[in-house]
Amino acid sequence: MTDVVATNETILVVGGGVSGMTTALEAAEAGKQVILVEKRPYVGGRITQLYKYFPKLCFPTCGLEINQRRTKQNPNVTVLTMAEVTSLTGSEGNYSATVKISPRYVNENCTACGACEDAVEAEFDNEYNYGLDKHKGAYRPHRMAYPERYVIDPAMIGTADADKAKAACKFDAINLEMQEETVELKVGAVVYATGWRPYDANKIQPYGYDRYKNVITSVEFERMNDPMGPTGGKILRPSDGKEAKDIAFIQCAGSRDRNYLKHCSRICCMATLKQTTYATDADAKSTVYYIDIRAIDRFEDFYQKVQKDENVKFIKSKVANITEDRETGNPILNGVDTEGYNRYATPHELVVLAVGMEPSLDASTLPEGISINEHGFIENDGTNGGIFAAGCASDALDVNRAVQSATACALKAIQVVNRVAGSEG
Amino acid sequence: MSNLNNQMVNKYRNDFLKEVEANVEEGDWVKMCMQCGVCAGSCPMGPYWDHPPQEIFMMIRAGKREEVLSSTSMWMCTSCYNCIARCPRELPITHIMHGLAHYGKRLGIAPKNQPTLKFSQKFWENLMTNGRVNELKLGITLYFIDGFVQGIKNALAASGIGLGMFKAKRLDPMEILGGHSVKDKSGLKAMIKKAQEIEEARISGNQ
Ligand SMILES: Cc1cc2nc3c(=O)[nH]c(=O)nc-3n(C[C@H](O)[C@H](O)[C@H](O)COP(=O)(O)OP(=O)(O)OC[C@H]3O[C@@H](n4cnc5c(N)ncnc54)[C@H](O)[C@@H]3O)c2cc1C
Ligand code: SF4
Ligand code: SF4
Ligand code: SF4
Numbered sequence: 001m002t003d004v005v006a007t008n009e010t011i012l013v014v015g016g017g018v019s020g021m022t023t024a025l026e027a028a029e030a031g032k033q034v035i036l037v038e039k040r041p042y043v044g045g046r047i048t049q050l051y052k053y054f055p056k057l058c059f060p061t062c063g064l065e066i067n068q069r070r071t072k073q074n075p076n077v078t079v080l081t082m083a084e085v086t087s088l089t090g091s092e093g094n095y096s097a098t099v100k101i102s103p104r105y106v107n108e109n110c111t112a113c114g115a116c117e118d119a120v121e122a123e124f125d126n127e128y129n130y131g132l133d134k135h136k137g138a139y140r141p142h143r144m145a146y147p148e149r150y151v152i153d154p155a156m157i158g159t160a161d162a163d164k165a166k167a168a169c170k171f172d173a174i175n176l177e178m179q180e181e182t183v184e185l186k187v188g189a190v191v192y193a194t195g196w197r198p199y200d201a202n203k204i205q206p207y208g209y210d211r212y213k214n215v216i217t218s219v220e221f222e223r224m225n226d227p228m229g230p231t232g233g234k235i236l237r238p239s240d241g242k243e244a245k246d247i248a249f250i251q252c253a254g255s256r257d258r259n260y261l262k263h264c265s266r267i268c269c270m271a272t273l274k275q276t277t278y279a280t281d282a283d284a285k286s287t288v289y290y291i292d293i294r295a296i297d298r299f300e301d302f303y304q305k306v307q308k309d310e311n312v313k314f315i316k317s318k319v320a321n322i323t324e325d326r327e328t329g330n331p332i333l334n335g336v337d338t339e340g341y342n343r344y345a346t347p348h349e350l351v352v353l354a355v356g357m358e359p360s361l362d363a364s365t366l367p368e369g370i371s372i373n374e375h376g377f378i379e380n381d382g383t384n385g386g387i388f389a390a391g392c393a394s395d396a397l398d399v400n401r402a403v404q405s406a407t408a409c410a411l412k413a414i415q416v417v418n419r420v421a422g423s424e425g
Numbered sequence: 426m427s428n429l430n431n432q433m434v435n436k437y438r439n440d441f442l443k444e445v446e447a448n449v450e451e452g453d454w455v456k457m458c459m460q461c462g463v464c465a466g467s468c469p470m471g472p473y474w475d476h477p478p479q480e481i482f483m484m485i486r487a488g489k490r491e492e493v494l495s496s497t498s499m500w501m502c503t504s505c506y507n508c509i510a511r512c513p514r515e516l517p518i519t520h521i522m523h524g525l526a527h528y529g530k531r532l533g534i535a536p537k538n539q540p541t542l543k544f545s546q547k548f549w550e551n552l553m554t555n556g557r558v559n560e561l562k563l564g565i566t567l568y569f570i571d572g573f574v575q576g577i578k579n580a581l582a583a584s585g586i587g588l589g590m591f592k593a594k595r596l597d598p599m600e601i602l603g604g605h606s607v608k609d610k611s612g613l614k615a616m617i618k619k620a621q622e623i624e625e626a627r628i629s630g631n632q
C-alpha cells in the first residue's frame with residue numbers, strides 16, 4: 001500500500017512538469033509539506049521531450065537534473081507517479097483529494113539495470129517519442145527518467161513475456177500482482193500544474209497530417225533532433241527515411257483560428273525559430289509560412305538573428321491547404337502570399353506543423369466555481385480559494401514564464417497553509 | 426456617375442472603410458480581417474479573378490474605392506462558402522462579397538459587362554414579372570444575352586443541362602406560353618415596391 005501522510009497544512013501539487021516541480025520544491029524548501037502527483041511514470045513533463053531550449057539553445061536536461069536532485073534530497077516532498085487526482089472537494093484550508101495510482105509493477109528495489117527489458121519481446125507505441133518508435137513491454141521511459149525505475153506495460157500482465165521479465169530481475173523488483181490503488185488526501189492548498197498538450201493535428205483537415213507521411217508536428221520534430229531520439233538526431237522523412245534538406249514550417253497550425261484554438265499559443269513562433277537552427281545545423285533549408293512572427297518579449301533579437309541566416313526564408317501567408325506529389329512524397333503547400341498576393345504551390349521535402357498548445361486539464365475533476373477561461377485555462381482569481389494554477393495550466397507559456405508563475409503559486413499556497421497553521425494555533 | 430454615388434463620395438470622403446461598414450451587408454466585419462490569406466488560397470475561383478477576398482479587404486482599408494466597387498471579382502463569387510468555413514476569424518466573406526457587389530450596382534459603378542451581373546439583372550426582371558422564376562424564359566434570355574448567333578451556340582452547348590432539367594421536371598416547356606406565377610401578382614409587386622422604398626429610405630438615411 002502507498003502510505004502518504006497529509007494534513008490540512010499540506011500543499012498538493014497536481015502535475016509534475018517543470019512548473020509543478022518548481023512549485024513543489026520552492027514550497028518544500030521553505031519548510032512546507034508537499035505532495036506532488038504526476039500522471040506519467042516520471043517527472044519533468046513535456047520539457048523532457050524537447051531537444052534544446054530557446055533562446056539560449058541549451059539542453060533542458062541540465063535544469064531537469066538539478067530539479068530532480070533537489071527533489072531526491074528534500075524529505076518534505078513526496079512524489080507519487082502514475083497517479084492522478086480524480087476528484088477534489090472542500091474549501092480553502094480544507095480540501096479532500098481522491099488520487100488514483102496505477103500499478104507500475106516495479107518496486108523501489110529496481111536498479112534500472114535493464115535485464116527485464118532485454119528479456120521481453122513485446123513492443124508498444126512509444127508515447128514519449130509521440131509514436132515515432134516503439135518501446136519494449138518493460139522499459140525506462142527515457143534515459144534520465146526519475147524516479148529511476150522501470151515500468152511494465154499493463155498490457156503485458158498475464159502474458160509469458162511478463163513472467164520472463166520477472167525471471168530476469170535479480171533484485172526482486174518486479175511484482176506482477178500490484179493493483180490500482182485509491183488514496184484520499186486531506187490538504188490545505190492545491191496547485192494545478194497540469195500543463196498542456198499539443199493540439200491534435202488530425203483536426204486540421206486541410207493540412208493532411210493524417211494523410212501525408214511527410215507532414216509532421218513540431219513536437220515530433222523536437223524528438224527527431226534529439227541524438228537519443230527515435231532517429232538518432234537525424235531529420236528523416238517518414239515516407240522513405242531520407243534526410244530532409246528542404247523543410248517548411250507552418251505557423252499557427254491550430255492556433256488563432258476560431259475553427260480550432262482561438263488563442264495564440266505564444267511559444268510556437270519562438271519554437272519554430274529555434275527549430276530552423278536545428279535545420280541549418282543539419283545543412284537543410286527552412287521556409288517559414290506565417291501570419292506574423294510573435295517573438296514574445298525580449299526574444300526579438302533571436303528572430304533577427306534567424307532572419308540573417310541565408311538558409312531560412314520567411315513567407316507571409318497562412319497556407320491554405322496541402323496536397324501531395326505522389327511520386328516524390330513531397331507535400332505541396334498551396335496559398336496566396338500577403339506581400340503581393342502571389343499564388344503559390346510549392347513542394348517541400350518535409351513539413352512541420354507548429355501545433356498549438358491546449359490545456360491538458362480535465363475540468364470535471366475541479367470543484368465547482370473554479371474560474372476557467374474560454375480557452376480552458378484556469379484563471380488565477382480571488383474566487384478560487386486555496387486553488388492556484390501554475391505554468392501552462394494557466395496559459396500557453398514558455399519555460400521561463402511557467403517557472404515564474406510556479407514560484408508565485410508556491411508563495412500563494414504557503415500563505416494559505418500558514419493561515420491554517422495560525423488558526424489552529 | 427450616379428447621383429447616389431456622388432453623394433456617398435462626398436459624405437465619406439477618404440474613409441472608404443467607414444462607408445463599407447455603414448452601407449455594405451456585413452461590412453463592419455471587414456476590419457476584423459488579419460490578412461492571413463486562407464480565403465484567397467481556398468477560393469476555387471481564386472486563380473481566375475483579379476482580387477481574392479483577402480486583397481479586396483485590404484483595398485477597402487487602403488481606400489481604393491473605385492477599384493473595389495467596379496471590380497469584377499465579387500461578381501465571380503459562386504457562394505461555395507469555402508472561405509467562410511475556413512476563415513480563422515469567421516468573417517462572413519461570401520456575404521461581404523455579395524454585399525459589395527450589390528452596393529457597387531446600387532451606385533451604378535459595377536462593371537457593366539460582367540456576365541453574373543447581367544444574369545442577376547435578368548433573374549430579377551424575370552422574378553418581377555410573375556413573382557416566380559420562369560426557368561425557361563430566363564434560360565432563353567440568357568442564351569441570347571450576347572446576341573443571336575452566340576445564343577444558338579450557347580443553347581447547343583448547354584442543351585445537356587436543359588434536357589437534364591427537363592427530365593427532372595425542373596423545366597416545363599409549356600412555360601413559354603406564360604409561365605407559372607404567384608396567385609396575387611399585384612400584391613407581390615406592391616410588397617416589393619414597399620421593400621424598395623424602405624431600402625431607399627435606409628440608404629438616404631445613411632447619407
Ligand atoms: C514545439 C515546442 C517547443 C518548445 N520549446 C520551448 C523552448 O525551447 N523553450 C521554452 O522555454 N519553452 C518551450 N516550449 C514550451 C514548454 O514546453 C512549456 O513551457 C513547458 O512544458 C511548461 O511546463 P508545465 O510544467 O507547465 O507543463 P507540462 O510540461 O505539460 O507538465 C505538466 C505535467 O502534468 C502532468 N499532468 C497533467 N494532468 C495531470 C493530472 N490530471 N494528474 C496528474 N498529473 C497530470 C503531465 O503528465 C505533465 O507531466 C515548447 C513548446 C512546444 C510545443
Ligand atoms: S525491474 Fe529488475 S530487471 Fe528490470 S531494470 Fe529494474 S532491477 Fe533491472
Ligand atoms: S506564437 Fe506564433 S505560431 Fe504560435 S499561435 Fe502565436 S502567432 Fe501563431
Ligand atoms: S481568411 Fe479571413 S482573416 Fe484570413 S485573409 Fe481571409 S478574410 Fe482575412
Ligand code: SF4
Nearest residue numbers: 468502503505506508
Ligand atoms: S464563397 Fe465566393 S469568395 Fe468564398 S471561396 Fe467560394 S467563391 Fe470564393
